[in-house]
Amino acid sequence: MSKSQPKTIYLKDYSAPDYFIEKTELEFDLFEADTLVRSKLTIARNTAKPAAPLVLNGQNVELVSVAINGEVLSASDYTVDDVSLTISNLPDTFIFECVTKIQPQDNTSLEGLYKSRTMFCTQCEAEGFRKITYYLDRPDVMSVFTTKVIADKQKFPVLLSNGNEVGAGELDGGRHWVEWNDPFKKPAYLFALVAGDLINVDSHFTTQSGREILLRIFIEPKDKNKCDYAMQALKNAMRWDEDVYGREYDLDIFMIVAVDDFNMGAMENKGLNIFNTSCVLASPETTTDAGYQRVEGVVAHEYFHNWSGNRVTCRDWFQLSLKEGFTVFRDEEFSADMGSPTVKRVEDVSMLRSMQFAEDAGPMAHPVQPSSFIEISNFYTLTVYEKGAEVVRMIRTLIGAEQFRKGSDLYFERHDGQAVTIEDFVAAMADASGRDFSLFMNWYKQAGTPKLSAKGDYNAANKTFSLTLSQSCPPTPESQTKQPFHIPVAVALLGKEGALKLSLQGDVQASISADQQEAVLELTSSSQTFVFENVDEPPVPSLLRGFSAPVKLAYNYSREELGRIITLETDGFCRWDASQQYALLVIADVMAALVNEPAPAVDESLIEAYRTVLTNDALDPAMIALMLSLPSEDYIGDQQAIVDVDTIHHARNRVVRKIALSLHAEFLACYNKIHQELSAAPYSPDATSIAKRSLKNKALAYLVETGKPEAIELCKAQFEQSDNMTDTMAALTALVHSPKAAIADLKAACLAQAYGKWKEESLAVNQWFAVQATSPVPGALAVVESLMQHEAFDIRNPNKLRAVIGGFAMRNSINFHDRSGSGYAFLADQIIKLDSQNPQVASRLLTPLTRWKKYDEKRQQLMRDALQRILDKPGLSPDVYEVVTKSMV
Numbered sequence: 001m002s003k004s005q006p007k008t009i010y011l012k013d014y015s016a017p018d019y020f021i022e023k024t025e026l027e028f029d030l031f032e033a034d035t036l037v038r039s040k041l042t043i044a045r046n047t048a049k050p051a052a053p054l055v056l057n058g059q060n061v062e063l064v065s066v067a068i069n070g071e072v073l074s075a076s077d078y079t080v081d082d083v084s085l086t087i088s089n090l091p092d093t094f095i096f097e098c099v100t101k102i103q104p105q106d107n108t109s110l111e112g113l114y115k116s117r118t119m120f121c122t123q124c125e126a127e128g129f130r131k132i133t134y135y136l137d138r139p140d141v142m143s144v145f146t147t148k149v150i151a152d153k154q155k156f157p158v159l160l161s162n163g164n165e166v167g168a169g170e171l172d173g174g175r176h177w178v179e180w181n182d183p184f185k186k187p188a189y190l191f192a193l194v195a196g197d198l199i200n201v202d203s204h205f206t207t208q209s210g211r212e213i214l215l216r217i218f219i220e221p222k223d224k225n226k227c228d229y230a231m232q233a234l235k236n237a238m239r240w241d242e243d244v245y246g247r248e249y250d251l252d253i254f255m256i257v258a259v260d261d262f263n264m265g266a267m268e269n270k271g272l273n274i275f276n277t278s279c280v281l282a283s284p285e286t287t288t289d290a291g292y293q294r295v296e297g298v299v300a301h302e303y304f305h306n307w308s309g310n311r312v313t314c315r316d317w318f319q320l321s322l323k324e325g326f327t328v329f330r331d332e333e334f335s336a337d338m339g340s341p342t343v344k345r346v347e348d349v350s351m352l353r354s355m356q357f358a359e360d361a362g363p364m365a366h367p368v369q370p371s372s373f374i375e376i377s378n379f380y381t382l383t384v385y386e387k388g389a390e391v392v393r394m395i396r397t398l399i400g401a402e403q404f405r406k407g408s409d410l411y412f413e414r415h416d417g418q419a420v421t422i423e424d425f426v427a428a429m430a431d432a433s434g435r436d437f438s439l440f441m442n443w444y445k446q447a448g449t450p451k452l453s454a455k456g457d458y459n460a461a462n463k464t465f466s467l468t469l470s471q472s473c474p475p476t477p478e479s480q481t482k483q484p485f486h487i488p489v490a491v492a493l494l495g496k497e498g499a500l501k502l503s504l505q506g507d508v509q510a511s512i513s514a515d516q517q518e519a520v521l522e523l524t525s526s527s528q529t530f531v532f533e534n535v536d537e538p539p540v541p542s543l544l545r546g547f548s549a550p551v552k553l554a555y556n557y558s559r560e561e562l563g564r565i566i567t568l569e570t571d572g573f574c575r576w577d578a579s580q581q582y583a584l585l586v587i588a589d590v591m592a593a594l595v596n597e598p599a600p601a602v603d604e605s606l607i608e609a610y611r612t613v614l615t616n617d618a619l620d621p622a623m624i625a626l627m628l629s630l631p632s633e634d635y636i637g638d639q640q641a642i643v644d645v646d647t648i649h650h651a652r653n654r655v656v657r658k659i660a661l662s663l664h665a666e667f668l669a670c671y672n673k674i675h676q677e678l679s680a681a682p683y684s685p686d687a688t689s690i691a692k693r694s695l696k697n698k699a700l701a702y703l704v705e706t707g708k709p710e711a712i713e714l715c716k717a718q719f720e721q722s723d724n725m726t727d728t729m730a731a732l733t734a735l736v737h738s739p740k741a742a743i744a745d746l747k748a749a750c751l752a753q754a755y756g757k758w759k760e761e762s763l764a765v766n767q768w769f770a771v772q773a774t775s776p777v778p779g780a781l782a783v784v785e786s787l788m789q790h791e792a793f794d795i796r797n798p799n800k801l802r803a804v805i806g807g808f809a810m811r812n813s814i815n816f817h818d819r820s821g822s823g824y825a826f827l828a829d830q831i832i833k834l835d836s837q838n839p840q841v842a843s844r845l846l847t848p849l850t851r852w853k854k855y856d857e858k859r860q861q862l863m864r865d866a867l868q869r870i871l872d873k874p875g876l877s878p879d880v881y882e883v884v885t886k887s888m889v
């Protein structure tokens, strides 16, 4: 059965539910061939809707029987279609019972109840519960759940659901049952069930009020030694939420289950989080530093949802960013506190600018609070998550940390146990701070990345510096014209010796920090001029400190001015950004020159700036590594109206090589020094060691770029001797991605050796797949095709698909965009195949094809052909249908 013709749903059509479900009692009888779900719902009519029939959502479920108040209904008493069950003429309160039959073992969509390897598990957000049983599957219907799970005891000794275990027992035929009760009302999307042969690792946490919480992570026995890091991250997150937000955990037990087959990173089901193994398991031999940090961030993210998402949830799915934007903001701040705040900020902004900005400029662009959708799964986006977090961050910037905490306290207190809107969240912030956020709401309602243009004018006679800020925003699908945004612009003025003391003329909307070195200017109309007074020398303005707003900044900096920011700015973000802008100017020169000459010169001043950064012992090594990383090809492409794939790739490579050759001695010294320091102790994923490794491996990558035999030897030695995945993968990546034909045998040998070692470690194999799929060396498509035939490839596993197909289509521009169109045709073939199997994954992998407008005419045509071929597939899922049709306009 499939859904009927895809239909658009609008926020403006929201209407409260016709019925409420006070109590939900479920019984799952799990068998190999199918599962019986018995559901008993205590339902009350919404008295504001006296005549409404009961319309329950249900999809891919077989209705076995249905009863009202104990009376079994006959087929003429109700109607069923492929998405709902309707019953009319019901009393104001009643008990609804039904039995449904489902086939979890055949459920390849990984939505609803499904099997991951030998384990049963669920994924109900956003609308997966309806694939389990008939229900009011919408987040504003909140209910108390009791769940009894019955299964074969030997195969499924562990039976879990939300809340507390309230009973267990044995049954005939080797079966057993466990019953769970969750005392907190919740929407169905937070329901979870797990049945499997799992072991658990336990720990405890004592809350600020002295309650003892059992923390339990369930894994397959082979992964027993891989959950210590997640457990510690969980405890850190619990403490942090108490300290920073005053939020304490509420149940007596908090469980995490690791599953191999999962569409996303993890899911915050009440008291029973389900995690993609990639976001919870970690060991030095299989997990890189970035992997460790991801585990820490995702564990915290899901935990923080217990308040921002579960205790206070979303009224409808247009409010998704209410929980996601706020929770991402919370997890970003947590990670910042656990490591280096500046490094974290740079990483987050870098990702936002290269990925979310592209989304905001593409055909699927939507506001943080979308106004319509066909398939909500398509709206778990960088815009809702990451831009949503930026919007929350701007609220904090505007009202300050103290008022922000008051606003958050008020929000949780006012709405505990409710399903609310983004407007409710902002109202709490407004009420707590006394600030007016009406203009600010445009950040939630309008899509597109605003452009912020700035112009500075120094008047030596008056000792004033006038800064004129103007904003505009390109049209996006939902709106051709835009209202102004309320943009907080954090500014410092840099003199020859450093930041100048700031004082603003007149009564302007702005605040100045206690040390007078930073002003937050509030731009609220299309253009405003702010005048700084008592400015004794011509300053260089450093704008958008800490990336105070998600905008594209345009200021005509000279290389000298950027140099001043790089050396004198104390804000790490601006310092890094200035180095990026500098590199962009240099790369742009090379790109222009490439038209006439095959090997243009590279501006030496960039090399000198890099030399200064590389040899600055006062800087955090992680910051040095980031400052020495050239802007990504995606980010460079984003600056162009039409992306010149080949020129970007070649120009950037040329600059990389030039840096590598010019700073060879410095990179080698840096590498040797850090290598020696780190060799003194076993691997540890602490912030200081991570920072050092990031610089060491950046140096290694540059060394290998030189192609010098001794550099290749050094890399090979690191690959062979490393005791950790970070160093192993850094060395392997440098070799595999090297264009040097002479090392082909070495590459093959290292890849074979790595596979031999990782064979049994699925998560390590994923990285082995990804390093090959993302290789810029010509011929990647053939490699990808052969990887899909590899014994370790599993087309039903999303992590494998993301590593191989995603790696190629999303992180290998030069090969994916091959002029022949072979990359596009390949991706279309895969989407057509995956669409019936797993629409959510298919729809996400499709993203690169939707960006066809950014490419030259020939590529545009080839990409559109690929999209058309997908659209022509009969019975296309609503997920893929929505993305393809919106992107073909």
Ligand code: 0A1
Pocket (backbone or CB within 6 Å): 123, 125, 126, 263, 264, 265, 266, 267, 268, 301, 302, 324, 377, 380, 840
């Ligand atoms: N709420 C989860 C993410 C998530 C969303 C949808 C899913 O299936 C369609 C699964 C997980 C989070 O923010 O972590």
Ligand code: ZN
Pocket (backbone or CB within 6 Å): 301, 305, 323, 324, 327
């Ligand atoms: Zn989330």
